[in-house]
Amino acid sequence: MIHRSRLPRLLRASVSPLLLAVLAACGGGGGGGGGGAAAEAPALAPASDQATTSAAPASGKLLLSEVASNYYSDDVAWFEIHNGTGATVQLAEYSLSSSWVDTSTGRSSRTPRGFTLPAAEIPPGGYLVVASRAHQNLRANSQMVYVGDGTRMPYWNASGSIELLRDGATVDFVRFGSSTAVPASEDHWGDAAVTALPSGANEHGKAIVRLAAGGMADTNGADDWRHVNFATPAGRNDVPPGVTDSDRDGIPDSAKVAGGTYGGLDLYAMGARPGRRDVFMELDYMQGSDAALVPRREALQMVVDAFARRNIALHIDTGSLHGTDAAAFNLGGGNPVPFAQCIDLDLAGTTPPAGCSSFYAYKSGHFDVRRKLVFHYGLFANSQRADGSAGSSGVAELNGADLIVTLGGYGFTGAEGVDRNMLTNLQASTLMHEFGHNLGLHHGGHEDVNYKPNHYSVMNYMYQFAGLSATPQSPYAAERYYLVNGMKGKTYCNLVENSPCGTAFVIDFSDGSGSELNELALSEAANIGRGSSGGAYADWDDNGAFTSSLVARNINPLWGTAKTVLKDYNEWGNLTLSFSRAWSGASYGYGFNADEASPTQPERRVNPMNLSARNRTVEDPLPQDLHQALRHAHRPWR
Template identity: 30%
Template sequence: MKKLLLLATSAVLINGCIYGTVKDANTGSGVYQAKVSVVKGSCSGNGCGFPESTDSSGFYVFDAYGDRNGSANTKFVTPASAEEAVTFLVSKPGYQSRTFYHKPDYEKITYDGKTYYVSDAPVVYLCPYGSPDSDGDTICDSAESRYGTDPYDSDTDGDRLSDAAEIFGYDGVDIRYYGADPLRKTLLIEADYYQAFKPDQAALDQVIQAFADAPVSNPDGSTGITLAIDLDDRISASDEDSNLSPVWTDFDVLKNKYFESRRSKLFHYALFVDQYNGGTSSGISRGIPAHDFVVSLGQWPTPGGTVQQQAGTLMHEFGHNLGLMHGGNENANRKLNYLSIMSYDYQMPGLTVDGNSGVVDYSRLKVNAISGNISEFSAMSGYGGTTESDLADYSVRRHGNWLTGTASSNLDVNNNGILQTSVYVGHFNASQNDWDNINFAGGGSGGTIGDGHLGASSMMMFSLKSQGTPEYMVEPCMTPEDM
């Protein structure tokens, strides 16, 4: 960063420079006079006709100011037309070349009264010719040790995005820009929308935070999942279809126009629309698990839904994309012992946890089966690490009504104001911890998540998993009458 402060501000240029370092994968030291070329990008300035060379520390900069490389060699680089990232190539005799994709994310830096705009490209560890690559992900073993990734697993964090894609991007897409990290699980959604049904940012933030708070462990020692929602295109008025019918036929007309195919192995695709198949369903997933889903709250009392309804429906439909059914691991809706946004009981109002209402979350609990009758005094019980203390944090909703008591005790399941030792509630199978059962691969006819740098072992493991239930078997999700 200190080297960047040699650059002076310019009143003419609004954006700034792209910089990075190139190092030897074996030694970790800077590679001198490696060439960093713009393979695909838009360049303006006086010095666009040649690549940058690294200095003795491996540092290079595409200088938009003209102060470091000289005014005759300025380069202002941006993605080319119809591209979302600049394509760079790093090369040096004796080393394997490396392509990477970089979408500039400029940071404003003020130093000594001057302003700089800089964007940090990924560190590139060049692999000498002949370097072994045990997992076949295009990153040699010695470079993997530098990045902290597993040289024997092309997807160190298990999110179906290869280590190479999370560091260098894939097929013209820089997912590092969206927060992808090979040591922390990442999920990506592109969301397009009709003008009247643009989701509220507060709803998106609520779901993003729910994933960040997820009880899921990562190789870097953190917990949670990075969910990036790219609220991308507003569907033009001339393309808006007020009723997607048949839903997936009409959906594909819009998807084919607005969703770039280069993203198909990286991003799930969502449309926020009016309605589908002439009904009032809140949404639908293209399978379980799946790649695509619809949020369709246009015919609800608040057209487009309240912030809470948007958040609940987004997380619910995306949950289907991730392999979750209305009963977690089964299509058994409104299970009394299943405390998840996937149940109609909680999709719209959210869960109430530790007195906080409106919580959007998948099940964190493993709850034992209920065989007919229940004691309202002792309520439910957990297994596999779920304790009475965990259950005591949760309020329970049944038949559209919040019950007094908690999932752990004093639960008035028939809502008659009297606690009883035995009340018939029906038979419910044991409920799962949803977060333990997330399917990162998607599936179904909309496509699967998983880029071409995943090694053979990762692809083999995926082939053993379900490709998703056919789209015609997926139930439409809830209507206003179901609340």
């Protein structure tokens, strides 16, 4: 059975109407088959059992070691090969036979068909992920390659089969669910199929594996395989069956204790601990002369501290940029990458504009595949404009794992004083804002209604660049409202509390404690909806004095003209940390649907093994008056 994907508007624009119509009629997903070659970016060495254990298959051969759960027909179906021999294996000397789907017709079949395997080397003890080429912007590396034949590609859901062959003879074989496929060499499978793979919109990130702890058993039968709740692509199958995620952060409990690993990754050594929610992020950064391209240590610490106040440990990895240990944001990844004047978080079926590089080329070339299901990946880059000029501050997947910060071209020098303060503060607020989109947040928290004074969050453009007041019930609480609406002579550098030009900048998500603001009947005494102290009030009618009667005014005019009720949202209570483990937000049913006016239906999440931003949010450029303040910071005569 082919399963329908709820394609958001952005993705639909990149898929042919004919293909959409065919797939919709057949219950299939969108996306193109893309059998052509894509740019390769080999940079990473495959993970190896030999690096962590001497265990190797007794058979000493090439083995199918993992098959991941799959559901949507336009998604990346993948399996893993382990080299148990003592020599490097050339993958192109082998071929694949598997169940499959034709994306042009929506037809799937459990009757296996053959696929040619690409050139790739698997070193002794190494692992390689082989995945379906669901669309053209998938880029292979030394840990992961893609397979397809025009619009036909390997595919399975609860049932299917995979066979690895050499010269027409079976090397290894597995079937699962209700598949009745048989291998070319019949003695390579001796009994019933492995029980069905979990397959459904909420069964993401699971797999059947040959366990490393079981010596990668190879008896040519279902008993060799075990169901696990956590797939481990390109690494050791070291998560035991039945392990759960009691912290709801996407990390198996077994990897949060000393000696436990996740695909060979020592997350415990990187700081993960039981009884606490842990989140990991790798940040790469472009090389260049613009100070905005390099994430400042102080900015990273501000974001980490904001999460720590909510007992969430955010572990950021920038490699050796700031030091040699985890306290200096070095978890063994994080890379300086080549400069490109323009970056694009491209969608399936599209190519970057001329002069731009694709975000996914960087990710494929520098991000360890073993991290894909547990690490967010971010890039500090120059610009999203083709000419490299200052523009959007960032772009991120909504309910996903990828983000970009683009503050290049604005003239940051990093010079001590106001310039450095602004650079540090805006890096911190932009990174946390884009990361918030990854965690399922919108500019209005649960909705895309921006500039709500009572939505006290870095997700709100009113507070992203201006920061938050330390005391939201004080006389200064409405300063940011006056600033963005051009009232009372407020500028970014003359805010009384926590200006972005100073060193006391505050960033945070909302806890939802702001009361509703009815624009048809506003009480100035309620201030911005978070209480009042010391005679504080919000001067909604801008008359310079407290108005005791109710005021009717549109207080988020930069978003819309209608007067409505503005609502806060408990963002901290609704973060989706386990991005690879769920298909919607923490409160199921509130995932954003880009084809609806409001977030009323669950939205399909991005599979992190795919390279396709199904929903993305592109930010506005820095406000003009903030840009002017920056220019004045290091050219005061202007």
